[in-house]
Amino acid sequence: MSALFQRVAVIGVGLIGSSMARAMRKHGLAGEIVGCARSAETRAKVLELGLADRCEADPAAAVAGADLVVLATPVGAYEAVARAMEKALAPDAIVTDVGSVKQAVIRDVGPYLPEGVHFVPGHPIAGTEHSGPEAGFAELFEQRWCILTPPAGTDAAATEKVVRLWRAFGSRVEIMDAGHHDKVLAITSHLPHLIAYTIVGTATGLEQSEQSEVVRYSAGGFRDFTRIAASDPVMWRDVFLNNREAVLEMLQRFTEDLTALQRAIRWGEGETLEQHFRKTREIRRGIVEAKQAGSFDPREPDKKV
Amino acid sequence: MSALFQRVAVIGVGLIGSSMARAMRKHGLAGEIVGCARSAETRAKVLELGLADRCEADPAAAVAGADLVVLATPVGAYEAVARAMEKALAPDAIVTDVGSVKQAVIRDVGPYLPEGVHFVPGHPIAGTEHSGPEAGFAELFEQRWCILTPPAGTDAAATEKVVRLWRAFGSRVEIMDAGHHDKVLAITSHLPHLIAYTIVGTATGLEQSEQSEVVRYSAGGFRDFTRIAASDPVMWRDVFLNNREAVLEMLQRFTEDLTALQRAIRWGEGETLEQHFRKTREIRRGIVEAKQAGSFDPREPDKKV
Numbered sequence: 001m002s003a004l005f006q007r008v009a010v011i012g013v014g015l016i017g018s019s020m021a022r023a024m025r026k027h028g029l030a031g032e033i034v035g036c037a038r039s040a041e042t043r044a045k046v047l048e049l050g051l052a053d054r055c056e057a058d059p060a061a062a063v064a065g066a067d068l069v070v071l072a073t074p075v076g077a078y079e080a081v082a083r084a085m086e087k088a089l090a091p092d093a094i095v096t097d098v099g100s101v102k103q104a105v106i107r108d109v110g111p112y113l114p115e116g117v118h119f120v121p122g123h124p125i126a127g128t129e130h131s132g133p134e135a136g137f138a139e140l141f142e143q144r145w146c147i148l149t150p151p152a153g154t155d156a157a158a159t160e161k162v163v164r165l166w167r168a169f170g171s172r173v174e175i176m177d178a179g180h181h182d183k184v185l186a187i188t189s190h191l192p193h194l195i196a197y198t199i200v201g202t203a204t205g206l207e208q209s210e211q212s213e214v215v216r217y218s219a220g221g222f223r224d225f226t227r228i229a230a231s232d233p234v235m236w237r238d239v240f241l242n243n244r245e246a247v248l249e250m251l252q253r254f255t256e257d258l259t260a261l262q263r264a265i266r267w268g269e270g271e272t273l274e275q276h277f278r279k280t281r282e283i284r285r286g287i288v289e290a291k292q293a294g295s296f297d298p299r300e301p302d303k304k305v
Numbered sequence: 306m307s308a309l310f311q312r313v314a315v316i317g318v319g320l321i322g323s324s325m326a327r328a329m330r331k332h333g334l335a336g337e338i339v340g341c342a343r344s345a346e347t348r349a350k351v352l353e354l355g356l357a358d359r360c361e362a363d364p365a366a367a368v369a370g371a372d373l374v375v376l377a378t379p380v381g382a383y384e385a386v387a388r389a390m391e392k393a394l395a396p397d398a399i400v401t402d403v404g405s406v407k408q409a410v411i412r413d414v415g416p417y418l419p420e421g422v423h424f425v426p427g428h429p430i431a432g433t434e435h436s437g438p439e440a441g442f443a444e445l446f447e448q449r450w451c452i453l454t455p456p457a458g459t460d461a462a463a464t465e466k467v468v469r470l471w472r473a474f475g476s477r478v479e480i481m482d483a484g485h486h487d488k489v490l491a492i493t494s495h496l497p498h499l500i501a502y503t504i505v506g507t508a509t510g511l512e513q514s515e516q517s518e519v520v521r522y523s524a525g526g527f528r529d530f531t532r533i534a535a536s537d538p539v540m541w542r543d544v545f546l547n548n549r550e551a552v553l554e555m556l557q558r559f560t561e562d563l564t565a566l567q568r569a570i571r572w573g574e575g576e577t578l579e580q581h582f583r584k585t586r587e588i589r590r591g592i593v594e595a596k597q598a599g600s601f602d603p604r605e606p607d608k609k610v
Contacts, residue, residue: 189525200585215591220494230589233582277538280505284535286520
């Protein structure tokens, strides 16, 4: 049986790109894998780890002859990559991506794709706080959701091939509108990251003597935030810049709710606090029942994948 | 060899109280354990689980003849418990507690302790999001910090006995001033909980259709918050009411920092965002090096204890 794709170009071989390369190898989904990385150091690492058959600096060289192109750089780099690869894309190639925002990706990449090339944007809801090609592993996507947001009119057969890829990785696939994706992820992912980055930053603003105590007593709740706030800075910068409206809208709601609790603390309104705290238990139960609380990477017991 | 304490009264047999009872049994630290719980249901559960030799409804009956009394109810109930047990305390008894705030505890309990009774307030930095006597386990405190805040003039021998108890549980013990404790914990524990409760609450305010998607895609970061926000509502109500000033001060700093990031998002200031996100990685490294990120409860792979 031949592989699902003959030649796959992975543009950006970080945590997600390298995990996809590993998973494609593991499941025999690609005849050939071509990596693409800007830095010579990363290209050497990619070859050393055996993640790709070759690794190019130029997106055009990487995508030539590929029937699948995966954009896996921070989303802020997509437009430049799209511009660079535009002329080299094979007719009928499928282009997909793994970015955490989807409307901006369609806006930035879409215009550069020639007639006949199929664009199936995607977003695997999986990751760890580690970055770089060595951080990836083939099992990262198992039992995780992958959301695809093909624009209206996308070739159904192309979408179906991308669905098959993710299912082969062990993911559950959902197809939705890009705008809806961006709203849902603003609350489930983008705002939590922004808040975690903020509170960890607030702690770094404390006096030096207090900082070491913050580290020591982090098991009280703070630790969970530091894990999230250790995620890739460039990737997250680009997420916030490219999902501005949905993030600001959710942030506004969050701030209003926080202000209400702040007021209840100031005025000693115990009942308001207790009622609020009771309500939030329900949503946790929903998550435990949906089994989204489960998965665990045995190689890193501290980390929930 | 005789046990460290002849009779221990555990007032409030929830997650922490029941874990202490189990750990005392496991390590042979108590000749006799007497529980105390308001509800008949909890008392029956305590006996059924073998957590205590007997379980009383009245604090006075529970503490009679005890050489160690552990307060492990929500801190808002401490004053009523102190008042109820005042007359029944054995001369020379040691009273300790496990509350997450320490100044308010000294304020509420101190005045009711007769001359000769020793007060050694304590706070184990350990817990899970589960509540009740069945949620406890003997290993909860292993490799966790326990902070003791004996007021000036506390009998050194009494403090030393409480230190020995926690060390026997496998904890690392630190002695500090109650006011300092309350400040440090405001940022490492109280504020993270308040924020987690808030964002999960914000999500429950979304439309019904969006809520199910929040659950489904929670692996993007939100899930960590829901775990924290599933913690005991009454316990946390009391924490916020009793560490009001330190929490409001940290909340103010957090809000200022969040507003600055919000502004950077609105105005597209990528460099500000990236610089901030880079800074927070450092504190995570400190925590990983301090091994506060490590421990893991094998019975619940989803949970970091």
